[in-house]
Amino acid sequence: QVQLQESGPGLVKPSETLSLTCAVSGYSISSGFYWGWIRQPPGKGLEWIGSIYHSGNTHYNPSLKSRVTISVDTSKNQFSLKLSSVTAADTAVYYCARIGAYWGQGTLVTVSS
Amino acid sequence: DIVMTQTPLSLSVTPGQPASISCKSSQSLLHSDGKTYLYWYLQKPGQSPQLLIYEVSSRFSGVPDKFSGSGSGTDFTLKISRVEAEDVGVYYCMQGTHLWTFGQGTKVEIK
Numbered sequence: 331q332v333q334l335q336e337s338g339p340g341l342v343k344p345s346e347t348l349s350l351t352c353a354v355s356g357y358s359i360s361s362g363f364y365w366g367w368i369r370q371p372p373g374k375g376l377e378w379i380g381s382i383y384h385s386g387n388t389h390y391n392p393s394l395k396s397r398v399t400i401s402v403d404t405s406k407n408q409f410s411l412k413l414s415s416v417t418a419a420d421t422a423v424y425y426c427a428r429i430g431a432y433w434g435q436g437t438l439v440t441v442s443s
Numbered sequence: 444d445i446v447m448t449q450t451p452l453s454l455s456v457t458p459g460q461p462a463s464i465s466c467k468s469s470q471s472l473l474h475s476d477g478k479t480y481l482y483w484y485l486q487k488p489g490q491s492p493q494l495l496i497y498e499v500s501s502r503f504s505g506v507p508d509k510f511s512g513s514g515s516g517t518d519f520t521l522k523i524s525r526v527e528a529e530d531v532g533v534y535y536c537m538q539g540t541h542l543w544t545f546g547q548g549t550k551v552e553i554k
Contacts (some may be wrong), residue, residue, distance in 0.1 A: 366543070376492065376535055378543040389542055392444060425491060427545065430482060431503065433491040 332357045334426050334434035342441050348413040352426030360384050360404045364429040367411045381429050415420040416441045445469055451548035456526040458553045464549045466519045466536035481541035483521045487532040
């Protein structure tokens with residue numbers, strides 16, 4: 331059973347960098363598939379942030395591309411998200427996923443001073 | 444950028460009755476590899492989205508056969524043959540042919 335678990339600070343100050351990690355169990359990231367991040371502002375819909383292949387090849391949402399970095403650590407079977415220069419508009423539940431099928435439970439990140 | 448448009452945005456259904464949700468994309472979702480990467484998810488209240496349908500019409504493991512997907516090109520449909528209380532939530536379509544994009548979501552409730 332593939333399981334994903336997000337971790338990271340729940341509160342980030344404006345203009346700082348949001349950093350989250352997704353630990354994967356039950357499947358080796360090195361074996362394939364795209365892995366990614368999706369967010370959901372309170373009471374709103376889903377927004378794809380970006381994805382990474384096990385080889386390190388990345389794709390980012392054009393609207394966030396200038397601020398997003400996704401990386402993978404196959405030795406730890408985890409991948410990470412960095413979103414820079416955050417504002418209140420970046421407050422959301424952040425999900426990591428094996429794109430298509432499996433999602434983490436999500437973690438709420440609030441941007442506030 | 445691909446825009447995914449779902450209709451209706453909300454649906455109130457009598458238990459045991461069918462329901463249908465439409466999802467239209469601004470460009471064809473037929474990939475050069477011959478597959479069409481169109482997914483359907485259900486997000487139940489307070490939960491993460493769960494995959495129902497992948498590649499237009501294939502049911503994910505454990506998904507009951509009352510859920511079915513159809514369509515091609517730019518027009519896709521999710522059908523629920525008999526809506527039950529456990530089907531309440533927000534349904535999203537997502538395309539994965541040209542990067543990834545979600546529809547706005549369709550909220551399904553029971554009458």
